[in-house]
Amino acid sequence: MVAALEIVHLHKMFGALKATDDLNLDVVEGELHAVIGPNGAGKTTLISQLSGQAAATSGEIRFFGENIARLSMPQRVRRGIVRSFQITSLCREFSALTNVALAVQARAGHSFRFLRNAQNDSRFTGPAMNALDQVGLAHRADVEAGHLAHGEQRQLELAIALAAEPKLLLLDEPMAGMGADESHRVVDLLRELKRRYTIVLVEHDMDAVFALADRISVLVYGHCIATGTPEEIRRDPAVRNAYLGEDAADAGSP
Amino acid sequence: MLKKLLSLPIKHRLLILAGVAPLALLLAFAPFVFEVLEQPFYLRVASRILVFALAASSLNLVLGFGGMVSLGHAAFVGIGSYVVAILAWHASNEVPLSLGPFVIAGTTDGLVAWPVAILAAMLSACIIGAISLRTSGLYFIMITLAFAQMIYYYAVSLQQYGGDDGMRMRGRSILPGLDLSNRTTFYYFALASLALCLIFLFCLARSRFGLVISGIRQNETRMRALGIEPYPYQLTCFTISGAIAGFAGVLMVNLDSFVSPADLSMARSSELIAMILIGGVGSLWGPLLGAGFYILGQLGLGTLTTYWPLFFGPALIVIVLFARRGLVGLFVPGRS
Numbered sequence: 001m002v003a004a005l006e007i008v009h010l011h012k013m014f015g016a017l018k019a020t021d022d023l024n025l026d027v028v029e030g031e032l033h034a035v036i037g038p039n040g041a042g043k044t045t046l047i048s049q050l051s052g053q054a055a056a057t058s059g060e061i062r063f064f065g066e067n068i069a070r071l072s073m074p075q076r077v078r079r080g081i082v083r084s085f086q087i088t089s090l091c092r093e094f095s096a097l098t099n100v101a102l103a104v105q106a107r108a109g110h111s112f113r114f115l116r117n118a119q120n121d122s123r124f125t126g127p128a129m130n131a132l133d134q135v136g137l138a139h140r141a142d143v144e145a146g147h148l149a150h151g152e153q154r155q156l157e158l159a160i161a162l163a164a165e166p167k168l169l170l171l172d173e174p175m176a177g178m179g180a181d182e183s184h185r186v187v188d189l190l191r192e193l194k195r196r197y198t199i200v201l202v203e204h205d206m207d208a209v210f211a212l213a214d215r216i217s218v219l220v221y222g223h224c225i226a227t228g229t230p231e232e233i234r235r236d237p238a239v240r241n242a243y244l245g246e247d248a249a250d251a252g253s254p
Numbered sequence: 255m256l257k258k259l260l261s262l263p264i265k266h267r268l269l270i271l272a273g274v275a276p277l278a279l280l281l282a283f284a285p286f287v288f289e290v291l292e293q294p295f296y297l298r299v300a301s302r303i304l305v306f307a308l309a310a311s312s313l314n315l316v317l318g319f320g321g322m323v324s325l326g327h328a329a330f331v332g333i334g335s336y337v338v339a340i341l342a343w344h345a346s347n348e349v350p351l352s353l354g355p356f357v358i359a360g361t362t363d364g365l366v367a368w369p370v371a372i373l374a375a376m377l378s379a380c381i382i383g384a385i386s387l388r389t390s391g392l393y394f395i396m397i398t399l400a401f402a403q404m405i406y407y408y409a410v411s412l413q414q415y416g417g418d419d420g421m422r423m424r425g426r427s428i429l430p431g432l433d434l435s436n437r438t439t440f441y442y443f444a445l446a447s448l449a450l451c452l453i454f455l456f457c458l459a460r461s462r463f464g465l466v467i468s469g470i471r472q473n474e475t476r477m478r479a480l481g482i483e484p485y486p487y488q489l490t491c492f493t494i495s496g497a498i499a500g501f502a503g504v505l506m507v508n509l510d511s512f513v514s515p516a517d518l519s520m521a522r523s524s525e526l527i528a529m530i531l532i533g534g535v536g537s538l539w540g541p542l543l544g545a546g547f548y549i550l551g552q553l554g555l556g557t558l559t560t561y562w563p564l565f566f567g568p569a570l571i572v573i574v575l576f577a578r579r580g581l582v583g584l585f586v587p588g589r590s
Contacts, residue, residue, distance in 0.1 A: 077481030091472040102469055106480040111462040118462040164480060
């Protein structure tokens, strides 16, 4: 088992607030590692530090052995670390297809090509269409992203991340704001994806988390209080005490 | 584009045809029309509209398309004009031009002077862009303005070239096989230049580069999350825009046979922005419509009253408030 991601003594301060407090975590290649915790536990802050959107105050983030904590977001993306956003982040004037095709284009190298029409270049639209199909949005490919329903925008967000062909996929609440049908579809999709990609998943839907995760880490006040298989986490007294409570732990059981 | 046009409802298609067809015909046959009407002055006005449309298009590339609000774009136009005029001045006075260790002869040859002028504008845009694009938002606006003001005062200080009063050019640039001093020839040359520029911008907008630039305007964080560093793309876009602006300046000095610091002033930069706002920000045809409206409006109101800006200003405010997509929005149906 190779550690795809090792987080070592990671700290993130916002003034006097410790958003990430001496966090140690490792993610094994090929696993789906869920990060759960109460609101304000620093889950999104962690994703931001992993993706390079926010700089860590101190500590190391090793990606297949290389310390990437000081690299910019584009540099990390080129190494295969791709995030999706909790709050949808799209190019609203572009069609759904163009949004995804841009991810394929970005992966294909630099974009200093000035004359040829890229909007119907099948090298980009082909894989983009596949990604849209995977998330179940192919029939809405030509609709402007800004005109999609909220749940559809969430699906598009996921399609963009997939099209970037990540080695490590950072998903920040991919199911937030989705209807039940869409959520089921995403759970099915993630089950399909989990052998192909290494995934860090932040999610509030405990049913989904316990159904999907190989391992779960529990964050409280920026600190990791437990890591283990869903079964271990469900039984962990510290976790029950801090976060899950008796009812939630029962809800997650089969 | 044709496919898009055909997919529109018939009412909109007729509306676009009704708007575009007469305009295209007018542009194509303007010299003959004004010949018949014995109004050569208006051919000059038409040429002026085309040249300003070219300058406004260059600004539209960074401002409308790329979302980089440059408040000093007239500087690049002015640099293009000054380089052509200065080279011509040295040619006609038979004084060599010394640039530090280099001494070169002046020239009125367009094949030499024009590329030099365009390169000068392009290089200035590259340097100013390289510094300004380190900032964004309000700071970017202020820094581009500051650079433009520096260039403006530099032009004022050029006593040898007329300083504040500006300088005349004795004749238009000489091109092989084209007599630019003929006003019909000049008009068609300007028309062809604008058409080429618009075709280039049309292709650029759909290219890989264009998608990235437009994406950066819409959502910079998203572009970073795709692995795209915005800076080099924005700088390239700014530099291309500077080159087109320089070319507009080359045509402008040839049209007027005159250039002065006013041509690279902040007032001129704001005029270009006004043209884009009137025509339609970020649209291909916006700068042409805006330049036409602005110059004809200025001319029309100017014959009625010396205080034309008093009426033109409020008209501009009304357009910006109530026709947010500009004149283009009247012809092309908007998004629902």
